Amino acid sequence: MRLTHSDPDSSSSELSDSGMDGISNLADQLTRSSVNPSSLNGNHHNGTTSPNSRPLKARLSLNNGQGGQRGSVDMNAESLDGRLLFAIPKKGASNTSDRLALVVLFRVALSVFLPASDIPSFVGKGNVDLGITGHDVILEANMEKHLVGKRIVTSFEVLAGKYFKELDEKFQVKVDEERTKIEYVGGSVEAACALGLADGIVDLVESGDTMRAAGLHAIETLLETEAVLIKSSVQKHPALEPLISLITSRIKGVVAAGRYVVCEYNIRRSSLAAATSVTPGRRAATVSPLLEEDWAAVSVMVEKRKVADVMDELVKIGAEDILIFNLDNCRV
Secondary structure, three states, X not given: OEEEEOOOOOOOXXXXXXXXXXXXXXXXXXXXXXOOHHHHHOOOOOOOOOOOOOOOEEEOOEEOOOOOEEOOOOOOHHHHOOOEEEEEEOOOOOOOOOOOXXXXXXXXXXXXXXOXXXXXXXXXXXXXXXXXXXXXXXXXXXXXXXXXXXXXXXXXXXXHHHHHHHHHHHOOOOOHHHOOEEEEOOOOHHHOOXXXXXXXXXXXXXXXXXXXXXXXXXXEEOOOOXXXXXXXXXXXXXXXXXXXXXXXXXXXXXXHHHHEEEEEEEEEHHHHHHHHHHOOOOOOOEEEEOOOOOEEEEEEEEEHHHHHHHHHHHHHHOOEEEEEEEOOOOOO
């Protein structure tokens, strides 16, 4: 179950380039593009540029952390008003002492070079209009705090209410009117943001395809859930208890068969104790003698998710002829 939202100031899109190197290459391509100063005024010259047609740069002086200012200002605040700010990750250390450089790309667009980890915060607060950064950086940016006090639509009121109550308390939202509003809908939750009914949603997802198709991206996983078998504690038909137990046992067998595999291997008796410590089994390992007196055969159940690591450990100990068998059904 995931918390998702669609924020016009902080939406994420998939990029075909892999990793931050691809993003930095895109930044390089953007900043190397020659922009004719006259084209910034809407005039074009049939694709030609003058020798001096370099991107117009401006640096902003920033506090150096010691109470002083550093750098120079070549472009005043009024000249930035109304321009679209596009944040691009800096690659490596800057060649200048300034933290921020602005480059005119188009008539109303400026690229802002920032550390990748800072971009979600700048975009989320509206200081920058667009930004390119890693998806992992977004997840680490604690973006759920931007939904505190907003409208949340969900089919899971109790879970969502508990989650945002804790967030409201965490960020010290004490006025009722400013607390996060949870609204219930029975279906098509992912459409709520597009219809203007919500700033974010809490919904149950499997692959996330429907969520992404609606222009949403995941912020946080509230709960990982699975199908479970439940039994009534109020027994109205005692005669059905044997059948209930039989059905329960069979379902448990299928579930266990999907969780475990059978591991068989041969091991020298001198290493048997070390091997069975790696594969103790559910109750105990089954050990059988081989015709060769110094060797034994071991058969044991191993969790499927651990089987690769278990095989590696057995090989180190000296086990041979390691075989893995899947289970169709069992009773354990």
